[in-house]
Amino acid sequence: MMQDVAIRLACHNCGQLHVKPQLHERQRASCVRCGTVLLQKGKLNVSAWLALSIAALWVFLIANLMPVATLSSAGMSRSATFLQAITVTWGQGFPLVASMCLMVGFVIPLLQLSQLTWILFFLNRKKYPPGLRSLSRLLALCKPWSMIPVFMLGVLVAVVKLANMASLDPETGLWAFAVLTFLLTFLNKLNSRKIWQLAQEQGVANDLPVNPQAGNYVLACEVCSQVALSDHTSGDCKRCHASVHYRKPKYKSRTLALLAAAIVFYVPANLFPVMFIDTFLGASGHTILGGVLQLWQLGSWDLALIVFVASIVVPISKIVIMLVLYFNDKSGSYAVQRQHTRLYQIVEFIGQWSMLDVFVVILLAALANFGSLMSVMPGHGASAFGLVVVFTMLSAHSFDIREGWSYVDDGIEKEDFEPVETAPTFQ
Known part of the structure; x- marks a missing residue:
């Protein structure tokens, strides 16, 4: 079950919504749907x-x-x-x-x-x-x-x-x-x-917490990764004030x-x-x-x-x-x-x-x-x-x-995420 209020992270390549993970050094979190690296914590x-x-x-x-x-x-x-x-x-x-x-x-x-x-x-x-x-x-x-x-x-x-x-x-x-x-x-x-x-x-x-009952459209900021749910298809990011569109x-x-x-x-x-x-x-x-x-x-x-x-x-x-x-x-x-x-x-x-x-x-x-x-x-x-x-x-x-x-119905739940161990990188 999804929490009432939680920190969310959306993939900027497919829009998939995830619960934001806490990473340790040399870990990364990848999108469960398209495989894009969402977060990475280097040395x-x-x-x-x-x-x-x-x-x-x-x-x-x-x-x-x-x-x-x-x-x-x-x-x-x-x-x-x-x-x-x-x-x-x-x-x-x-x-x-x-x-x-x-x-x-x-x-x-x-x-x-x-x-x-x-x-x-x-x-x-x-x-x-x-x-x-x-x-x-x-x-x-x-x-x-x-x-x-x-x-x-x-x-x-x-x-x-x-x-x-x-x-x-x-x-x-x-x-x-x-x-x-x-x-x-x-x-x-x-x-x-x-x-x-x-x-x-x-x-x-x-990160500003996201209320999953706030709306049906996921507005993910491409500048700071802040996610908001809204009934509107566009707006301003509440954290960095960038224009955000569904x-x-x-x-x-x-x-x-x-x-x-x-x-x-x-x-x-x-x-x-x-x-x-x-x-x-x-x-x-x-x-x-x-x-x-x-x-x-x-x-x-x-x-x-x-x-x-x-x-x-x-x-x-x-x-x-x-x-x-x-x-x-x-x-x-x-x-x-x-x-x-x-x-x-x-x-x-x-x-x-x-x-x-x-x-x-x-x-x-x-x-x-x-x-x-x-x-x-x-x-x-x-x-x-x-x-x-x-x-x-x-x-x-x-x-x-x-x-x-x-237009892809893959049955992936929105709260899933996959933290993956990686070799050390210069980041």
Whole structure:
């Protein structure tokens, strides 16, 4: 029997309601219906997270203030920071490409690290962080768009391409970005739900109990995981004040519109050159596929494979998977819906990696700039491809995978949950 008042937890992928378990270290609780990890308690405490966040913030500043690499040719040399690469791209007449790279490679990661450091500083002192509600909502928006690891991979691809053109020396910024990539990989585990979990562990926030008689609709907050039952299909979270919906309103029309925009821009993204290389021997345009073939001819088959997957396989896969989910969201089959949930999780995970080629282009434009001897400029294909990345990510965020589970009758009781022992993880 369900208790009159209890702490509830809803799966953000299928909507299944659970009684919230108390976890010990190295335990996790998974959804009994779709298998999504609901809660996980790792080894790191707030102090350790704060140390990682402060270290990442300092390394971020070093990475953006110091040059990434120096390119030398015919007695001339060029070095560039990430911000200088953005400035060069803007000056060459491609403000859209420059703006996208500035946001996902500098502004949003800086916001993410600053917010984490602020929140963890107060949590470490067992105090309620000022502005926690607003900051946690902003953190939930920022996290998918922070693309430092993608930029680091783009630096490696650019280095291989430039090494064949002239003498290239890695600089401090490159090593700082490498360290920052590892730090952010760990810190990305700190999503907004994990932040509120840490706040509860520090005793500065609590789950609000849920009265199962309050209504028929489960309103689960995607920011802080607070659950409410209501007779209405939407409202505001009582804990963090985020907008909460039983199902995302008009999600199908938004998803289809964004997918259509991604498909439209995908055609010029592959037909038009993403960059032009101008040397004393002549000018040549390079498409995405042409860049893959160039890496292969240079002997870097591993990077060629990575670029092929990130720039060709991933965008096509995202579009195809989202179309499958869109037209089969009411299958009514438990097995099929579970597969759909896994596919949706894959789309969310791989979404940002298609930005790789855009980062490569701006780095090449900044470093390989020797006037009449050699210069690199972005092409309109880079602008179109950046928009493909943005629209496919927005379509995935707009889609509501929970709707399909509304048509699945699997007989699972709402109060069930399954705590599972796991191997130690860095969390």
